[in-house]
Amino acid sequence: MSTKNNINTIRLDGGVLCLDFVNTISNRNKPELLDYLVGMKELLEWYNRMDVMSAKVSHTLERLAKGYPQKAAIVFDKCIVLRELLLRLFAAAIHRKAPDPSDIRLFNTYVADAYANIEVNWKPSLRQGELLFNAPALEQLIWWLVKSALELYTGNGLQQVRQCPACGWLFLDKSRNGSRKWCSMSVCGDLHKVQQFQQRHKKKPK
Numbered sequence: 007m008s009t010k011n012n013i014n015t016i017r018l019d020g021g022v023l024c025l026d027f028v029n030t031i032s033n034r035n036k037p038e039l040l041d042y043l044v045g046m047k048e049l050l051e052w053y054n055r056m057d058v059m060s061a062k063v064s065h066t067l068e069r070l071a072k073g074y075p076q077k078a079a080i081v082f083d084k085c086i087v088l089r090e091l092l093l094r095l096f097a098a099a100i101h102r103k104a105p106d107p108s109d110i111r112l113f114n115t116y117v118a119d120a121y122a123n124i125e126v127n128w129k130p131s132l133r134q135g136e137l138l139f140n141a142p143a144l145e146q147l148i149w150w151l152v153k154s155a156l157e158l159y160t161g162n163g164l165q166q167v168r169q170c171p172a173c174g175w176l177f178l179d180k181s182r183n184g185s186r187k188w189c190s191m192s193v194c195g196d197l198h199k200v201q202q203f204q205q206r207h208k209k210k211p212k
């Protein structure tokens with residue numbers, strides 16, 4: 007099946023940076039996965055959509071990626087490993103299971119690296135401090151994801167993480183009664199309705 011979707015048009019239904027990142031694959035329940043993150047170029051494009059970094063920092067990272075392709079490839083690979091790690095950690099939490107100890111160990115190596123580079127800044131507009139990464143390093147692409155994932159994994163928001171039964175995407179259920187089932191009602195929810203309709207009609211004798 008062909009699809010015109012790409013990293014610049016995929017839906018952002020996760021509700022939080024780290025879950026949208028896990029959702030950069032078309033449909034996790036299909037045998038042939040369509041991965042929208044082909045390489046560093048797509049990763050940078052995706053970040054631009056997420057509004058995490060300033061334009062100035064984005065340009066610096068683009069320049070670094072072009073200037074140091076080997077380093078860029080390593081950072082990209084680490085991001086992909088992190089993406090699959092986050093899927094396993096959150097999927098286990100959704101099913102109220104303990105994570106695999108090796109997954110927690112791996113997550114801790116990511117956390118240690120990110121938090122060795124985190125800074126506190128005073129944000130006058132909010133009149134409070136904020137945590138951010140200032141180092142002009144390509145690893146920022148990993149660190150922001152780690153920060154987002156760590157905040158979600160260790161906070162109350164973890165109870166709101168759900169997995170769409172149709173496509174396997176992860177999302178935050180912010181509905182008042184916690185009853186959101188689909189990543190997108192207009193995509194996976196409607197598809198489910200159509201399938202149910204077709205099944206009902208199949209069973210009817212002619």
Ligand SMILES: [Zn+2]
Nearest residue numbers: 170173189194
């Ligand atoms: Zn879905």
